[in-house]
Amino acid sequence: MYERKIPVDLDCPLRLTMSLIDSKWKSCIIDELRHGPMRPSELHKALPEATPRVLDLQLKELVEDGLVEKTIYPELPPRSEYAISSLGSTLIPIIDAMIAWGNSHAEVFEKKYRR
Amino acid sequence: MYERKIPVDLDCPLRLTMSLIDSKWKSCIIDELRHGPMRPSELHKALPEATPRVLDLQLKELVEDGLVEKTIYPELPPRSEYAISSLGSTLIPIIDAMIAWGNSHAEVFEKKYRR
DNA sequence: GAGTATACCGAATATATTTTCGGTATATGA
DNA sequence: TCATATACCGAAAATATATTCGGTATACTC
Numbered sequence: 001m002y003e004r005k006i007p008v009d010l011d012c013p014l015r016l017t018m019s020l021i022d023s024k025w026k027s028c029i030i031d032e033l034r035h036g037p038m039r040p041s042e043l044h045k046a047l048p049e050a051t052p053r054v055l056d057l058q059l060k061e062l063v064e065d066g067l068v069e070k071t072i073y074p075e076l077p078p079r080s081e082y083a084i085s086s087l088g089s090t091l092i093p094i095i096d097a098m099i100a101w102g103n104s105h106a107e108v109f110e111k112k113y114r115r
Numbered sequence: 116m117y118e119r120k121i122p123v124d125l126d127c128p129l130r131l132t133m134s135l136i137d138s139k140w141k142s143c144i145i146d147e148l149r150h151g152p153m154r155p156s157e158l159h160k161a162l163p164e165a166t167p168r169v170l171d172l173q174l175k176e177l178v179e180d181g182l183v184e185k186t187i188y189p190e191l192p193p194r195s196e197y198a199i200s201s202l203g204s205t206l207i208p209i210i211d212a213m214i215a216w217g218n219s220h221a222e223v224f225e226k227k228y229r230r
Numbered sequence: 231g232a233g234t235a236t237a238c239c240g241a242a243t244a245t246a247t248t249t250t251c252g253g254t255a256t257a258t259g260a
Numbered sequence: 261t262c263a264t265a266t267a268c269c270g271a272a273a274a275t276a277t278a279t280t281c282g283g284t285a286t287a288c289t290c
Contacts, residue, residue, distance in 0.1 A: 013217025014142055014210065016224060022137045024248070027129055040267065054248060056268065066223065076256050077266035087223065094212045095129065101209060102128025108181065108202065109131060139278070155237065169278060171238065191286050192236035234289080244279065254269080260262085 020065055021091065025050045025058050030088060031095050033068065037083035067091065135180055136206065140165045140173050145203060146210050148183065152198035182206065 021027045025047065032038060032046050040059070044052050059082055062068035067088035073079040084092075136142045140162065147153060147161050155174070159167050174197055177183035182203035188194040199207075 011221075012143070013214045013221060014146055016217040016221060017213040018137070018142055022133070027133055028127070031129055041265085051249060052267090053250080053269085057248085072267090075266095077258080077264095078256080078268080080267065087220070090220070091216065094209065094216060097209045097212055098132040099128045101206065102131040105202070105205070106126075106128060106131060156235085166279060167237085168239085168280080172278085187237090190236095192234095192288080193238080193286080195237065232290085234287100236286085237284100239284080240282090242279100242281085245277080247274100247276070249274065250272085252270090252272105254267100256266085258264080260264100 020067065023058060025054060026062060027095055027098070029055065029058060029062065030067065030084060030091060031099070033082060033084040034092055037071070037081040039079065039081055043082070062088070135182065138173060140169060141177060142210055142213070144170065144173060144177065145182065145199060145206060148197060148199040149207055152186070152196040154194065154196055158197070177203070
């Protein structure tokens with residue numbers, strides 16, 4: 001996450017949690033990684049609406065925050081894998097709750113957000 | 116929420132849920148309103164880091180999304196109150212889970228985000 | 231009459247975030 | 261030799277979001 005001029009008060013536990021997952025793709029990335037480690041190219045196939053660049057940027061932040069772990073294999077062509085960390089996996093119940101909420105209430109927002 | 120040029124795929128339940136609460140102040144607003152209806156001026160006192168303007172904008176979106184209900188009292192000076200709706204209250208377990216997570220892991224991020 | 235408080239809103243500006251584009255490097259296969 | 265695939269990154273542009281400023285209107289108190 002970029003540094004804000006006026007930094008958010010992260011003493012608030014809600015703000016702290018939100019700051020870790022509230023970007024456009026982070027929660028989706030965590031949701032994808034729950035089933036096992038993935039390479040960046042696999043992640044892009046799973047989330048085709050996200051550009052490789054933005055996945056790269058957000059994976060980097062997730063690693064910095066300790067929610068995801070990166071493994072580099074010294075091969076050519078290069079290979080790396082990203083896996084959810086034990087800290088990151090503690091967020092899964094929250095992700096699950098949001099998925100369940102979205103499924104339960106999708107109809108309410110169906111018309112509103114229909115493309 | 117402002118309309119995106121390339122609209123997000125809200126068929127994904129996770130993205131749908133996130134889209135409703137992932138702005139800077141919405142989750143905080145919902146958290147404040149859980150204890151009862153509040154007037155805009157009260158909300159601003161409770162969340163002094165948020166400007167009245169941004170609270171106004173985000174309350175408007177929360178009302179549009181059906182998560183918050185607005186009551187206008189025909190008095191002068193004007194008075195209005197915002198209350199969490201029954202739909203909005205179904206988000207409270209998610210908010211609670213995020214608060215609990217933030218409390219549990221605050222130490223991990225203490226140094227990182229210390230001002 | 232001047233100051234205060236209320237809720238709300240338009241518009242310009244500032245900031246944050248994402249996207250787009252192109253480039254690094256190296257091995258493989260056609 | 262040329263195209264492909266891999267992961268990654270810098271920089272500019274585009275977009276999204278938040279902030280700042282000032283203004284609307286009204287009734288109250290001093």
